[in-house]
Amino acid sequence: MLRNIFIKRINSGKTQRGYPPIYRRVTSSRVLQISAVLLIAFLLIGLAALSFGSARIDLTRVFGCLFHAMGGSQSCSPQDELILFSIRLPRIFFAAITGAALSLGGVVFQAILRNPLADPYVLGVSGGSALGAIIGTLIGAGSFYLGIPLLAFLGALITVALVFVIAGGGSGRIPDNYLLLAGVIVNAFFSAAILFFLSLADSMELHSITFWLMGDLARVSGSGIIPAAFCVLVAFVMIYSQARGLNLMVQGEETARQLGVMVEKTKYTLLIITSLATAVVVSLCGIIGFVGIIVPHMMRLLFGSDHRLLICASALFGATFLVVADTIARIIIAPAELPVGVITALLGAPYFIFLLRRKAF
Amino acid sequence: MALLEAKEIGFSYGEKQILTDVSFTLDSAQVTAVIGPNGSGKTTLLKIINGTLFPASGEMLIAGRKTQNWPRRELAATAAIVPQETPAVFPFYAEEIVLMGRFPHLSGLRFEGDGDYRIVQEAMRQTDCLSFAARRFAELSAGERQRVLIARALAQEPQVLLLDESTAFLDLKHQVHFLNLLRQLNETQKLTVIFVTHDINLAAQYADQIIMLESGKIYAIGNSAEVITADNIKKVYEVEVLVDCNPQSGLPRMTIVK
Numbered sequence: 001m002l003r004n005i006f007i008k009r010i011n012s013g014k015t016q017r018g019y020p021p022i023y024r025r026v027t028s029s030r031v032l033q034i035s036a037v038l039l040i041a042f043l044l045i046g047l048a049a050l051s052f053g054s055a056r057i058d059l060t061r062v063f064g065c066l067f068h069a070m071g072g073s074q075s076c077s078p079q080d081e082l083i084l085f086s087i088r089l090p091r092i093f094f095a096a097i098t099g100a101a102l103s104l105g106g107v108v109f110q111a112i113l114r115n116p117l118a119d120p121y122v123l124g125v126s127g128g129s130a131l132g133a134i135i136g137t138l139i140g141a142g143s144f145y146l147g148i149p150l151l152a153f154l155g156a157l158i159t160v161a162l163v164f165v166i167a168g169g170g171s172g173r174i175p176d177n178y179l180l181l182a183g184v185i186v187n188a189f190f191s192a193a194i195l196f197f198l199s200l201a202d203s204m205e206l207h208s209i210t211f212w213l214m215g216d217l218a219r220v221s222g223s224g225i226i227p228a229a230f231c232v233l234v235a236f237v238m239i240y241s242q243a244r245g246l247n248l249m250v251q252g253e254e255t256a257r258q259l260g261v262m263v264e265k266t267k268y269t270l271l272i273i274t275s276l277a278t279a280v281v282v283s284l285c286g287i288i289g290f291v292g293i294i295v296p297h298m299m300r301l302l303f304g305s306d307h308r309l310l311i312c313a314s315a316l317f318g319a320t321f322l323v324v325a326d327t328i329a330r331i332i333i334a335p336a337e338l339p340v341g342v343i344t345a346l347l348g349a350p351y352f353i354f355l356l357r358r359k360a361f
Numbered sequence: 362m363a364l365l366e367a368k369e370i371g372f373s374y375g376e377k378q379i380l381t382d383v384s385f386t387l388d389s390a391q392v393t394a395v396i397g398p399n400g401s402g403k404t405t406l407l408k409i410i411n412g413t414l415f416p417a418s419g420e421m422l423i424a425g426r427k428t429q430n431w432p433r434r435e436l437a438a439t440a441a442i443v444p445q446e447t448p449a450v451f452p453f454y455a456e457e458i459v460l461m462g463r464f465p466h467l468s469g470l471r472f473e474g475d476g477d478y479r480i481v482q483e484a485m486r487q488t489d490c491l492s493f494a495a496r497r498f499a500e501l502s503a504g505e506r507q508r509v510l511i512a513r514a515l516a517q518e519p520q521v522l523l524l525d526e527s528t529a530f531l532d533l534k535h536q537v538h539f540l541n542l543l544r545q546l547n548e549t550q551k552l553t554v555i556f557v558t559h560d561i562n563l564a565a566q567y568a569d570q571i572i573m574l575e576s577g578k579i580y581a582i583g584n585s586a587e588v589i590t591a592d593n594i595k596k597v598y599e600v601e602v603l604v605d606c607n608p609q610s611g612l613p614r615m616t617i618v619k
Contacts, residue, residue: 116451254408255447
């Protein structure tokens with residue numbers, strides 16, 4: 001029985017793809033409505049995430065502290081205040097930024113490479129950023145302002161260039177699998193290089209290997225969050241300003257050119273800005289996988305492929321997704337914590353295989 | 362001034378010479394057919410005419426300006442091309458594909474307005490696409506996809522329309538319907554049409570002017586009576602044919618002789 005259903009699903013072919021069966025025009029008001037709904041969902045989940053943790057703080061106390069912080073008369077115990085505002089809130093905020101950045105990265109790489117399985121993790125861009133950041137730490141770049149994010153950015157750019165050379169510059173003539181294979185190889189190399197550098201390093205300096213290989217939001221320090229948020233915001237604005245161009249890029253570079261897109265300019269601007277956003281978050285929290293595949297794919301299922309809607313929806317849902325994943329990571333083996341990368345990989349790898357098998361993106 | 366002027370155009374992909382010394386002028390509001398065997402450079406010539414590719418030597422002028430010097434958007438609003446096929450990796454709907462034709466007319470992030478939707482609807486009505494406007498592009502048949510792409514090109518509101526074997530996938534009804542539409546747009550909106558085709562009879566019946574290519578060079582250029590001759594076809598295609606007169610139009614008609 002189950003087997004029959006499974007086979008039917010595979011054999012159902014092109015026409016049975018689960019995309020929204022009803023076509024609805026993408027208008028500015030529809031983009032605003034959907035964004036508003038996703039934003040409200042994000043805020044509600046953010047509130048819930050504030051409440052959950054190894055020390056449970058129920059919602060009335062959370063609200064009490066929030067109003068207290070805004071100058072209200074409600075009371076808030078010093079212990080709650082410390083947990084909520086010094087530990088959980090910055091972490092949730094950074095989880096949101098990271099989720100948005102990685103999802104945006106997925107959207108951009110998928111559009112430019114015309115491959116629905118591309119994202120910063122699969123292509124090795126996250127790995128390149130992490131390697132850059134580790135080298136930066138080892139050579140003492142941390143003593144310069146933004147020294148480590150800059151080296152992470154350099155690592156990301158080199159990786160993008162490498163993947164493009166291997167995969168033929170996104171000319172569209174290279175089979176999909178080739179691109180994924182290029183990513184696998186680049187990733188394997190970076191993982192090895194990361195482990196190599198970590199084993200050379202003074203153990204006091206970098207005592208946690210998993211932090212880089214399996215991203216962990218617990219280690220993020222407060223000072224890096226605001227510049228990172230700023231970078232991701234700039235990236236979002238720049239990516240969104242190219243949304244219509246991306247719709248055409250998906251139709252092939254030649255078609256995009258024929259319809260009036262400045263293909264090279266758009267492509268390189270977006271690759272650089274996406275690498276920057278990825279590098280900034282990875283330099284703070286390490287490699288978090290699969291977010292950039294799951295989120296854009298789910299948003300395409302729900303809202304279609306128009307990037308004017310897809311970019312907003314992916315950024316907002318990506319933020320929500322990683323907040324949820326991180327909350328699970330915080331509570332699942334409480335009082336201990338898992339790195340959030342474990343959760344996203346456990347969810348993401350089966351999803352990836354499912355997409356690959358179904359060939360429906 | 363001629364709308365389109367090609368001056369001694371040469372082009373090669375790597376070592377392989379595709380076009381050599383191609384020169385012609387086309388006035389506006391003409392229908393031109395480009396014919397020639399496989400690999401004779403027809404598609405490349407179309408791409409050079411609309412500035413997708415730039416000539417390696419020589420010049421391609423549109424309204425007296427080199428294609429290299431045109432801003433991309435203006436070029437797209439002037440000369441539209443209908444490709445043979447387009448990849449469908451992500452699920453876009455037919456109407457969304459046609460809406461993309463409005464890109465050169467809308468700046469920045471603006472959303473399409475009522476005027477744009479009217480133009481898109483009209484283009485889809487003309488190409489008989491309205492019945493599947495809300496279906497996914499990838500699910501359409503090759504002929505339906507081609508009609509959507511033609512609608513997209515019409516939505517660009519170009520002065521010049523370039524077609525790369527667009528009739529190849531169309532059934533007889535839509536072939537005739539479509540070529541009549543081209544003639545009609547040509548007469549009412551002064552649209553200049555250049556179409557690449559393998560169908561020599563179609564070219565003879567519908568084109569004011571025919572360019573016959575042979576290995577990247579112009580073998581013959583002129584009206585259909587001048588170009589479609591048994592001699593020319595034997596030289597270029599290495600096939601024996603009989604060319605007589607279509608009794609209704611008086612234009613040349615080609616029949617294959619065994």
